[in-house]
Amino acid sequence: MKYAYEDLSPEQFEKLVVLLCKRLLGISVQGFAKGPDAGKDAKFVGTAELFPSKSAPWSGTTIIQAKHTNGYNKHFSESDFFSTTGSSNTIAKEIPRIKSLREKKELDHYMLFANRRLSGNAESEIKTYISEQCNIPQSFLYLCDVEQLENWLKEFPCIPEMAGIDPVDSPLIVSPDELAEVVHALAKEMETVQAAFDTPPTPRVPYDTKNNLNNMSEDYAKEQRKRFLKETAQIQRFLAAPENMELMRRYESVVDEFQLKITAKRKDYQTFDDVMNYLADLLLNRDPILRQNRRLTRAMLFYMYWNCDIGKNEDAETV
Incomplete structure (x- = not known):
């Protein structure tokens, strides 16, 4: 993938989708606005310029939704996003809203964009489900996954720049991979050492x-x-052990990345409480190993701060 969509903020992803829809449907696409039920939709009323094609464009009211995730390699078919039996997944929660708009004749076509992968079977199943639940012909439904989104952005290369998805302007997003290795190894050692050092x-x-x-x-x-x-x-003892030299290097790589990202985006957070909570939530949401070791992950973040590996120090001029 040319763009790391998981590293965008939800607002950046929504902006990207709106700009794309302005090209596909028309310049009058209205951006995402929070509704009375807290749902966020974009809307286009009229005859589309390019979608599904110039020769047979959609005409009427098109409702657009964008669903962003910070997770890596996520899929439409995952149960938290779609399930015909559950009521708490993302699509199930949207069904009443879509149905209501359809019944009030405020929706003719529906487009759903997500930075997830979509298989042919999942596309068919999801379209069938929405069609049956909301009385919308399947030909009036469009699901756009991350691969199709990538193709659209190749077709319209100016859109990413217009959406401001330059890596320099990315939100405070850090990779959990190396930290997960350190935490996993540390968790295994702690299983054999019952008492923490005083x-x-x-x-x-x-x-x-x-x-x-x-x-x-x-x-x-x-x-x-x-x-x-x-x-x-x-x-500290674990990281300093000679046999853990490679893990220490990984730890140092992690804190370097964290500190650079925090320094660049510090102004976006009022207190360092917010930074610590954001980092913890992000890491726990994005890596299953870290989720299995929630307390230890938070302890590791505290250690980074306590040990002056992240945040401002007296001897460092940071923003």
Whole structure:
């Protein structure tokens, strides 16, 4: 893939979809606006310019939805996104809204864009389900997956620039892969070591000073220290062990990436509490190994902060 769609923010992905639909349908496509039920739709009313084709364009009201995920290699067919038996998956939640718009004659055609992969079987199953549930002909439904989106952007190469999906302007997104390896190995060691070490490593900058430098709230800082301080000594010992030299290199690679991303995007977050929570949520959502070790993942993030590997320090001029 030319673009890392999972690294976009939901707002960037929505903007990308709107700009594409302006090319496919027409310039009068209205952007995503939150409705009374918190759903977000874009809309086009009229005769499409190019879609599905110039010779047989859609005509009427087209409702457009964009569903973004931070996950890697996700699929339309995954149960959290589509299931004919569940009621809490993404598409099931949209069915009442689509049906309501259809009944009020405010929807003739429906387009769903997602940065997920779509197999032929899944496309047929999902279209059949929406068609039967909402009384919409299948020919009036369009599902766009990440591969088709990539093809559209090759057809209209100016759209990514217009959408501002330059990597320099990407949101605070970090890769969980190397951290997952470190956490997995550390978790295995902790299974054999029942008691954590009593004496935590001394932070390079006093904790209170670092909290002031980074605008971490007093309550959040106290809670972090209470929950995770006892793990810091064992994490330090684990990383310093000669047999874990390769894992230490991976850890250093992780903190380098985290620190650069945090420095670049720090202004987007009011407090460092927000940064820590965002990183934890992002990592846990994107990697199954980290999800299996939630507490240890959060402890590792705290260790990075406590050890002055991420965030502002007295000896570093960071934004």
